[in-house]
Amino acid sequence: MAANIIDGKAFAATVREKVAGHVARLKEEHGITPGLAVVLVGEDPASEVYVRSKGKQTVEAGMNSFEHKMDADTSEEDLLAVVEKLNNDPSVHGILVQLPLPGHLNEDLIINSIAPEKDVDGFHISNVGLLGTGQKSMVPCTPLGCLMMLRDYHGSLSGMDAVVIGRSNIVGKPMAQLLLGDSCTVTIAHSRTKDLPDVVRRADIVVAAVGRPEMVPGDWIKEGATVIDVGINRIERDGKNKLVGDVDFASAAERAGAITPVPGGVGPMTIACLLANTVTACCRANGLAEPEGLTA
Numbered sequence: 001m002a003a004n005i006i007d008g009k010a011f012a013a014t015v016r017e018k019v020a021g022h023v024a025r026l027k028e029e030h031g032i033t034p035g036l037a038v039v040l041v042g043e044d045p046a047s048e049v050y051v052r053s054k055g056k057q058t059v060e061a062g063m064n065s066f067e068h069k070m071d072a073d074t075s076e077e078d079l080l081a082v083v084e085k086l087n088n089d090p091s092v093h094g095i096l097v098q099l100p101l102p103g104h105l106n107e108d109l110i111i112n113s114i115a116p117e118k119d120v121d122g123f124h125i126s127n128v129g130l131l132g133t134g135q136k137s138m139v140p141c142t143p144l145g146c147l148m149m150l151r152d153y154h155g156s157l158s159g160m161d162a163v164v165i166g167r168s169n170i171v172g173k174p175m176a177q178l179l180l181g182d183s184c185t186v187t188i189a190h191s192r193t194k195d196l197p198d199v200v201r202r203a204d205i206v207v208a209a210v211g212r213p214e215m216v217p218g219d220w221i222k223e224g225a226t227v228i229d230v231g232i233n234r235i236e237r238d239g240k241n242k243l244v245g246d247v248d249f250a251s252a253a254e255r256a257g258a259i260t261p262v263p264g265g266v267g268p269m270t271i272a273c274l275l276a277n278t279v280t281a282c283c284r285a286n287g288l289a290e291p292e293g294l295t296a
């Protein structure tokens with residue numbers, strides 16, 4: 001059986017289109033332009049690429065993009081002051097502090113200084129608690145993107161057995177909460193899980209968020225299961241640099257019912273969901289109805 005390919009690039013384009021539609025309506029009907037502020041500390045090349053891409057897509061969706069670049073040796077006090085200023089700025093609806101931060105800065109402290117309702121990354125402890133208790137929150141972008149693709153493919157996820165491999169605060173744990181929220185029976189696997197192949201073989205939905213190239217082989221996948229591969233791993237093969245996921249795509253596609261490729265699967269959904277979260281935050285800040293289909 002050859003799996004259906006879940007095209008994250010195409011799906012992300014439809015999410016961005018929806019976002020742009022909502023932005024246009026907010027401007028036209030309410031005179032409001034959603035704004036996203038991104039704070040970058042230091043000169044990490046990968047972070048610079050992400051920030052540039054986020055800024056570009058924010059503007060393309062019709063929103064305001066505010067970029068704050070700060071030196072690598074910025075003090076915690078100065079960074080907290082910038083976040084505070086953005087918290088109090090009514091033209092800013094979403095704030096994202098690009099991670100990782102230089103080692104001398106306390107990431108938890110900085111993230112928790114962002115006003116929870118502007119925390120479009122969904123990492124603030126209040127949002128983590130709200131998600132964990134099934135309440136309205138800002139949801140981390142990558143798991144939100146995975147959920148959107150799963151809902152789009154299956155309609156209802158109710159009663160399905162789901163395994164999330166990985167228990168990070170950024171991907172694994174919020175992914176598991178979202179699947180639970182959609183009434184899946186959820187197992188969270190990690191590096192100490194006993195007999196991981198057996199656990200994965202029972203799942204109708206497999207979300208792999210490990211960070212180990214092609215760790216999940218096809219023979220772990222239940223016939224017809226849906227596989228969401230979050231992993232982004234750079235490897236060298238045949239003398240060439242290549243991006244691969246945490247799942248061995250070729251063998252998994254033989255057994256899965258549907259699978260996301262790497263690249264072109266989960267990756268493009270992350271920034272699209274950041275834009276979606278910014279519009280949602282803007283609507284909530286102004287007491288307006290939230291955009292349908294862009295939240296958890």
Ligand code: NDP
Nearest residue numbers: 142166167168171190191209210211230231232266267270
């Ligand atoms: P972390 O390193 O924070 O977490 C990895 C998790 O995998 C841990 O919970 C770890 O378990 C688990 N793990 C490690 N080895 C094994 C193993 N052999 N068997 C089972 N579980 C294992 O990674 P992230 O969650 O931040 O990211 C995961 C992957 O997703 C990475 O490749 C990253 O690049 C990618 N990513 C992609 C994004 C996108 O936009 N597409 C966004 C964010 C991440 P334990 O806790 O026991 O150590």
